[in-house]
Amino acid sequence: MSDQTPTSFADRAAAAAPNRPSVPGGDPHPVLAASGLSKTYGQTVALGGVDLAVGRGEAVAIMGASGSGKTTLLHCLAGIVPPDAGSIRFAGPGGSVEVAGLSEGERSRLRREAFGFVFQQGLLVPELTAIENVALSLMVGGVGRREAEQHALGWLADLGLSGLEQRRIGQLSGGQAQRVAIARALVTGAPVIFADEPTGALDSHTSSEVMDALLRIVTDYGRTLVVVTHDADVAARCTRTVHMRDGRIVDAPVAPGAQAAPVAGSAPAPGAPFTGATSAVAADALVPTPAGPAEPATWPEATAPWTPAATPPVQHPGAGSHHTGPHFGATPATDAEESQR
Numbered sequence: 329m330s331d332q333t334p335t336s337f338a339d340r341a342a343a344a345a346p347n348r349p350s351v352p353g354g355d356p357h358p359v360l361a362a363s364g365l366s367k368t369y370g371q372t373v374a375l376g377g378v379d380l381a382v383g384r385g386e387a388v389a390i391m392g393a394s395g396s397g398k399t400t401l402l403h404c405l406a407g408i409v410p411p412d413a414g415s416i417r418f419a420g421p422g423g424s425v426e427v428a429g430l431s432e433g434e435r436s437r438l439r440r441e442a443f444g445f446v447f448q449q450g451l452l453v454p455e456l457t458a459i460e461n462v463a464l465s466l467m468v469g470g471v472g473r474r475e476a477e478q479h480a481l482g483w484l485a486d487l488g489l490s491g492l493e494q495r496r497i498g499q500l501s502g503g504q505a506q507r508v509a510i511a512r513a514l515v516t517g518a519p520v521i522f523a524d525e526p527t528g529a530l531d532s533h534t535s536s537e538v539m540d541a542l543l544r545i546v547t548d549y550g551r552t553l554v555v556v557t558h559d560a561d562v563a564a565r566c567t568r569t570v571h572m573r574d575g576r577i578v579d580a581p582v583a584p585g586a587q588a589a590p591v592a593g594s595a596p597a598p599g600a601p602f603t604g605a606t607s608a609v610a611a612d613a614l615v616p617t618p619a620g621p622a623e624p625a626t627w628p629e630a631t632a633p634w635t636p637a638a639t640p641p642v643q644h645p646g647a648g649s650h651h652t653g654p655h656f657g658a659t660p661a662t663d664a665e666e667s668q669r
């Protein structure tokens with residue numbers, strides 16, 4: 329370890345993910361590798377054959393004109409909507425999975441466990457407090473309320489929100505609410521965070537503060553960030569930017585032959601049912617879902633073709649150890665029945 333504290337984003341990102349290749353996107357084992365992605369809505373070609381590899385510890389910005397397919401690409405990468413054709417390999421801590429081949433229930437589980445989301449609006453539960461919104465992410469995975477709130481407290485403090493834990497979302501500023509969303513995306517240990525216009529509703533000063541917090545996903549916690557943005561200042565702060573036009577990436581440096589790591593192991597253990605003190609509707613609000621009926625809050629009967637990593641319990645930043653893997657095998661809730669504060 330060097331005594332020198334890295335100051336630039338690139339230095340800090342490299343320190344957080346020392347194995348990240350010097351050639352952006354050239355990771356031979358990217359955390360996400362999409363190839364030939366196509367998606368058509370009626371007569372509209374939203375994606376017309378997209379190839380994109382995202383290396384571990386990268387912060388990748390996706391830019392392009394309105395309607396160029398940015399959100400559709402993000403939704404496909406994150407398993408929110410299935411592509412019509414093409415492949416998306418996600419290499420998680422416990423093995424890799426073909427996202428495009430998963431059932432809706434399996435994609436739902438993948439989103440809950442392996443991905444975090446920071447969108448412009450709408451994913452926080454307005455009736456809940458800041459701490460409840462963050463804790464709910466863990467409670468959906470089976471962590472008891474008391475433990476979940478302890479972890480949530482740590483993440484909120486780390487994001488500069490101490491003292492605001494008991495405020496409902498409507499009692500927070502836009503920037504504060506986005507930092508709650510970032511804490512919620514981080515608390516489960518998700519290795520990849522997807523952000524769609526996370527600063528779209530903010531003034532430039534607040535936008536910069538939220539980007540500071542977002543980029544810590546990479547620099548401080550070694551996670552990977554994929555962010556859709558119209559804001560060139562936001563993109564300029566990322567590791568690299570890919571540009572979309574008419575459903576295609578026009579200038580992304582894609583690693584030739586990039587492949588996700590080989591599949592390791594087989595089926596996961598069944599997950600715990602949702603036991604949070606709030607409703608299943610609130611749980612569904614934690615992760616974006618495709619238009620249609622709400623997802624079940626329990627794991628599907630079907631087994632996903634990947635093995636969750638056995639990871640230590642989630643540690644909040646105050647505990648001095650950042651948990652960087654998904655919170656699989658969560659402890660079943662024992663105190664979820666606790667009365668609301």
Ligand SMILES: Nc1ncnc2c1ncn2[C@@H]1O[C@H](COP(=O)(O)OP(=O)(O)OP(=O)(O)O)[C@@H](O)[C@H]1O
Pocket residue numbers: 369372373374392393394395396397398399400401
């Ligand atoms: N659910 C849908 N049903 C029908 N058409 C859709 C749907 N989602 C996206 N589209 C269309 O697909 C194209 C790409 O949309 P997408 O939202 O991915 O673009 P975008 O680049 O994210 O746009 P913006 O910057 O305005 O958010 C657009 O023409 C859009 O109207």
